[in-house]
Amino acid sequence: MAVFSSTEELHRIMEDLWNAIKSDEQMAGQLLASRLIVQFHYREPEGRLTIDCSDGVEMKIHSGECEKKPIVEMFMKSDVAHEFWLGKVNVPMALLQGKIVSKGPVSKALALLPALKPAYPMYPTVIKNNGLKVSV
Amino acid sequence: MNPFIFQSPTKVLFGEYTTTGCADLLLELGAKRPLLVADGFLLESGMLDPMIDNLRGLGEEPCIFAEVPSDSDVACVDKAAQLAREHGCDSIVAVGGGSVIDTAKVVAICLTLGGDLLDYQGLNCIERKLVPLVVVPTTAGTGSEVSFVAMIKDKKEGKKLLFGSPYLAPDVAMLDPTLILSLPPRLTAATGMDAITHGIEAFVASGTFSVATDALCLESLRLMFRHLPEAFSRGDDMEARSATLVASTMAGIAFTNSGVGIVHALAHSVGAKFGTHHGMTNAVLLPFGMEFNMEQAEQRFARIADYALASDCLEFSGKSDSYKAAFLLDRIRNLLVEFSLPKSLKELGLPELDDDVLNELSCMAASDPAIMFNPRETTDEDLIEIIKRAY
Numbered sequence: 019m020a021v022f023s024s025t026e027e028l029h030r031i032m033e034d035l036w037n038a039i040k041s042d043e044q045m046a047g048q049l050l051a052s053r054l055i056v057q058f059h060y061r062e063p064e065g066r067l068t069i070d071c072s073d074g075v076e077m078k079i080h081s082g083e084c085e086k087k088p089i090v091e092m093f094m095k096s097d098v099a100h101e102f103w104l105g106k107v108n109v110p111m112a113l114l115q116g117k118i119v120s121k122g123p124v125s126k127a128l129a130l131l132p133a134l135k136p137a138y139p140m141y142p143t144v145i146k147n148n149g150l151k152v153s154v
Numbered sequence: 155m156n157p158f159i160f161q162s163p164t165k166v167l168f169g170e171y172t173t174t175g176c177a178d179l180l181l182e183l184g185a186k187r188p189l190l191v192a193d194g195f196l197l198e199s200g201m202l203d204p205m206i207d208n209l210r211g212l213g214e215e216p217c218i219f220a221e222v223p224s225d226s227d228v229a230c231v232d233k234a235a236q237l238a239r240e241h242g243c244d245s246i247v248a249v250g251g252g253s254v255i256d257t258a259k260v261v262a263i264c265l266t267l268g269g270d271l272l273d274y275q276g277l278n279c280i281e282r283k284l285v286p287l288v289v290v291p292t293t294a295g296t297g298s299e300v301s302f303v304a305m306i307k308d309k310k311e312g313k314k315l316l317f318g319s320p321y322l323a324p325d326v327a328m329l330d331p332t333l334i335l336s337l338p339p340r341l342t343a344a345t346g347m348d349a350i351t352h353g354i355e356a357f358v359a360s361g362t363f364s365v366a367t368d369a370l371c372l373e374s375l376r377l378m379f380r381h382l383p384e385a386f387s388r389g390d391d392m393e394a395r396s397a398t399l400v401a402s403t404m405a406g407i408a409f410t411n412s413g414v415g416i417v418h419a420l421a422h423s424v425g426a427k428f429g430t431h432h433g434m435t436n437a438v439l440l441p442f443g444m445e446f447n448m449e450q451a452e453q454r455f456a457r458i459a460d461y462a463l464a465s466d467c468l469e470f471s472g473k474s475d476s477y478k479a480a481f482l483l484d485r486i487r488n489l490l491v492e493f494s495l496p497k498s499l500k501e502l503g504l505p506e507l508d509d510d511v512l513n514e515l516s517c518m519a520a521s522d523p524a525i526m527f528n529p530r531e532t533t534d535e536d537l538i539e540i541i542k543r544a545y
Contacts, residue, residue: 093279108361110413110526113277115159116320121276124316129521 020062021100021152028065028096029081032058035103035144036069036079039137048133050074054126057088060096090122100152103141158364161320162407164300168329168400170392173205173290176247177212179326183286185245186212189238191258193250193292194220201333202249205290209247217241222250225429226257227307228271228315235264245286248324249333251345252296252432255289259304259322262287272315277523280319289324292333294385294398295345295433297352297406299327314426316523323410329403331396339386341433343493346382346398348433350375350486351440352405355415357458358451359527362412370408376462377401379485386493413527416519417443420540423518427511428504437495438502441487442544446536448479450529455479499545507545512538 022028039045050071058067070078070086080086094102098117101107109131112118120127145152167175180188188209196202197220209216219234234257238246243265248258262284263274274280291299298304303318337345357363357371377397384394420443421435444455456475459482464470470478487497496502507515516537519525525532 091276110360111362113318113523113526114362114411114413116278119276119278121273121279123275123313124277124318124523125518125521128523128526129517131526132520 020097021150022063022065022096025063025065027148027150028060028063029067031145031148031150032065032067032099033079033081034148035137035141036067036077038140038144039134040077040079042136045133045136046077049077049130052126052130054090054130055086055088056127057084057091058099059091059093060099061093062095062097065096088122090120090124090127092127093119093121103138105135105138155365156361158362158366160364160366160411162300162410163320163323163325165326166300166329166403167326168396170332171204171330172328173249173330173333174208176205176288176328177208179288179328180212180245180247180286183245183288183325185286187214187241187243188212188216188245188247188288189234189241189243189261190216190218191222191234191246191248191250191254191261192218192220193222193254196249196292196333199336201336205249217243222254222257224253225307226253227309229309231257231260231264231271231306234261238265245288247288247290249290249292251291251293252298255291255296255298255324256304256306258287258289259298259324260306260317262322263317274317275315277316277318280317280321282321284321287324288326288328290328290330290333291399291402293337293341293345294334294395294402295348297349297402297409299324299329300403300406301410303410314422318523327403329399331392331399334395334399335390335392337389339389340494342389342398343382343386343495344431344433344437345402346378346385346433347437347440347489347493347495349398349402349405350378350382350489351417351436352409352414353378353401354440354444354455354458355417355527356405356409356412358447358454358529359412359415360529362527364412367408367412370404372458372461374401374404374408375458377404379462382489383492414524415443415528416446416525416530416532416540418524419519419522419528420515420537420544422522422524423515424499424504426518427515430502430504434495434502437490438497438499439540439544441483441490442540444483444486446540447528447530452476452479454529455482458482459485499541504545507541512541515541
């Protein structure tokens, strides 16, 4: 059974998490410096989240359809995203096995992975606040 | 045992003059009008004549593209794809080194999927089978004949484009040792050191190696350590050439499944910045990368030494892992001396590296996909320190 019961729940939780990241000066600073536009495509349930750092000033978080053209796109099951934020995904293995598909300049996306590590401890709180009942 | 997935979709054929059976292979794959992407030097030398004669058996004069530069780019791919379309080609045969084979892989994307090449840049975003691709490596080192990746330059934008997908694995790799007999000693050594680097980095890759990749790495390294010096000093030694060619392909299958590491990440950065030869850059950086990984990988290095180098050391049994790992590191350093290869980035031809260049190189290495597989986590400071030591 999928961790997220609906697209709405998935979007709400991912938006909350990214807003928490946006509030963290250090993480937000590193992401803004990249000036990347990253779009996450989720399936089971379907979902889409766009993180726009292109102006280098304000990180914009947008769920659902977005007209902005992404620089990097990541495709994965919603469950893989959940496991990722719990710090349980071996990213190299997931890429080798095709569990994560990365479209665009991969190196730019990978460079941000270390910057996102401080967000892992935030995620359990975000899902708890949203009433998601899963073991972490 | 950790769970793993191992895949190697490429059919591998080995044998002297095996390439003279290329036409039949293409027919098996449902193709009869190949684009031959060939190394210009080999084509002019006449070494490919038997293969081209064989391809004429398909009924038409083969369509040949022999303009691939040593560092291939989008313009070259576009030109080759255009030629293939004009001649109604339904498949590709690539004969050459890594640049030729990578070009052929990207041409296969263009021919099959059309549209904008940049749409397929990335990992795993090619979702269906490409036109049949048969490759014949003419160096023993890159492993591109069995790998899932291709890298070409976008000179206009000044960046490298990475394409990675199981669908990029060639359908067939034909290993013909007669085609590498004339490879000059220095290139033999440099490409061989590339294969050794693949074997070592794939064997210690973080959390992605498996018993299947272990077997390939160990035997590949045993063959390389034994036969590369022979192939270097006696280029016409068919046994040595055969062993290094097969070992290189084995290492290619291994790293395709488990990844490489910090040596490749740094070599890609140095190569992109200064245009240095990939194999030679790996050769210079390998001892420094191994030293950096020593604490995390000592046991694995010792296993390599146990399997691949035991015959070199009469008093190996009963020795500690640290002794064996150090023995392996010494063996690598001695090979650089034996092959008269550069032992530092300075000897490789790099100018003085100021702080800006060091930062640029470390940023590029930190964002290289290869770094993900390194057994020891790295910081920008670590990368700069390694570059400084290697200089």
